[in-house]
Each structure stands twice: as C-alpha cells, then as structure tokens.
Amino acid sequence: MNNIIPENERAIWILKHEGEKTLKELALELGITTEGARFQLLKLSNDGLVKSESRALGRGRPQQFWTLTQKGHAKFPDSHSELTLRLINKIKENLGEDTLTQIISSTGKDNLQNYRKTITETDSLKEKVKKLAELRKSEGYMAQFEENEDGDYLLIENHCPICAAATLCQGFCSTELNTFQAILGPNTKVERVDHILAGARRCAYLIQEK
Incomplete structure (x- = not known):
C-alpha cells in the first residue's frame, strides 16, 4: 500500500x-x-x-x-509541480519554445539511456514491458502491465507525477511515447490508448509486435 x-x-x-x-x-x-x-x-x-x-x-x-x-x-504527488511550471514559463519567456523543446528532447534521451541499463535488446518483448513497468513504477507512475489473449501487452500508468508540466507542455507526453518506442525496439508498435490529459483516469499504451 x-x-x-x-x-x-x-x-x-x-x-x-x-x-x-x-x-x-x-x-x-x-x-x-x-x-x-x-x-x-x-x-x-x-x-x-x-x-x-x-x-x-x-x-x-x-x-x-x-x-x-x-x-x-491531488493526494498523489505531482513532482514539484509549482516550481516546474515556473521554470517552464521562464524558459518559454526568455529562451523560446524551440529551446524548451530541445530540453524536453534531451531529457527523453537521458531517460532512454537510463532504461537501457536495465532493458537489453536480447530481452523478449514481455521482459522488456515488465522491466519498463517496474522502472516507471519506481518513478512514481503507479505502473503495471497486462498481457491479453492475442499476446499483446498493455502498459498502464495509474498516476502521472508530472501532470501539471505535461498539461502546460504536451511535448513531455510525445517524448515519453517516443522513448517507449525506442526502448521496446523497431519491431514493436506502441500506441497510447488512454490519456490522462484527454480526460481518462490513467495513461495506457498498447504494445504489439509488428
């Protein structure tokens, strides 16, 4: 609990x-x-x-x-939301949208490198999804995964600890999706099927082998 x-x-x-x-x-x-x-x-x-x-x-x-x-x-923490929002607005005001986009992209690359310490190319897709769920859970996303009868997987994130930042700049969401695609490999299709910012109670990603 x-x-x-x-x-x-x-x-x-x-x-x-x-x-x-x-x-x-x-x-x-x-x-x-x-x-x-x-x-x-x-x-x-x-x-x-x-x-x-x-x-x-x-x-x-x-x-x-x-x-x-x-x-x-709101009982569940949004990581330093007030400070994060101020920083995002300051970057936009002083450095512009392009710089903010570059910073978010760089953060995504850092996450990808960190995930690659745990998830390897030789892992099966199930092992990759399981490890990714564990990593995301440790980051505060209340993540889990499910496997359906067709052998596809659903990565579920019941909480978004950066929701305030993502609401202000949805580049965070697109970067996360790109990171998942990169870590799971080119033979895998990753599709967001639930999105907190679109009104869903959670974010969920359907993961299929091509």
Whole structure:
C-alpha cells in the first residue's frame, strides 16, 4: 500500500490504482464490512476526496459507483509541480519554445539511456514491458502491465507525477511515447490508448509486435 495514504483512507489508493468501484467491491478489497466501507467513503466524500454516481445496470436497483474527485487525485504527488511550471514559463519567456523543446528532447534521451541499463535488446518483448513497468513504477507512475489473449501487452500508468508540466507542455507526453518506442525496439508498435490529459483516469499504451 502506498505510504502517502493514511490507513483510514485506503479506499483512495484503490480507486486511484484500479478506477471506479461499487461499495461491495471496495468493501471486499478493504477486507471490511459494507457498513465499514460506507462509513469510510462518506467521510472521504465529506472531505471532497471521492464522489459517487448512481447507475442502472439492467433490472434491479441502481448501483453507486465511487471515483476520485480532482482533490482526491491531488493526494498523489505531482513532482514539484509549482516550481516546474515556473521554470517552464521562464524558459518559454526568455529562451523560446524551440529551446524548451530541445530540453524536453534531451531529457527523453537521458531517460532512454537510463532504461537501457536495465532493458537489453536480447530481452523478449514481455521482459522488456515488465522491466519498463517496474522502472516507471519506481518513478512514481503507479505502473503495471497486462498481457491479453492475442499476446499483446498493455502498459498502464495509474498516476502521472508530472501532470501539471505535461498539461502546460504536451511535448513531455510525445517524448515519453517516443522513448517507449525506442526502448521496446523497431519491431514493436506502441500506441497510447488512454490519456490522462484527454480526460481518462490513467495513461495506457498498447504494445504489439509488428
């Protein structure tokens, strides 16, 4: 469990990591009764950290689905966001967009070199994706990977620790995508299928062998 989140707010971590949940689903994952889960969710709701939506699924009573609010997402750190935004704006003002683009590109090259210390060309695609997920997780992206029935992979990042910077300058996002493509190799196709900046709760990348 992420030690940023207090014990009495574990539901926040689950909703961040796994997305929306019903009361029963949360109670099961928390290992407590539905009443205990309801108490925790109502407290978090009163604090403005979670919200619920009533949704009808076929016959029967509508179910309540719980998700994080913007304030809830903010419980997870965005790496030095205020300082980062100031620096980006200063670079734009004093050195121009081209210089900012060069700096972001250089950062991407540094990340690629760092990843290559762990991920080698002789690794299988599965090994590469697994190692990449572990590296991204260590960087604060709450990353994991899944393999589907077709043998394709999904790299999932449930949190973006540079979201504020990426919102201001989406060059960060395109550089990340290029870095993934480079580290996974020319025989691999990498496609972003979920994007936090487009309103998704996470970023996700479909990875396929060509």
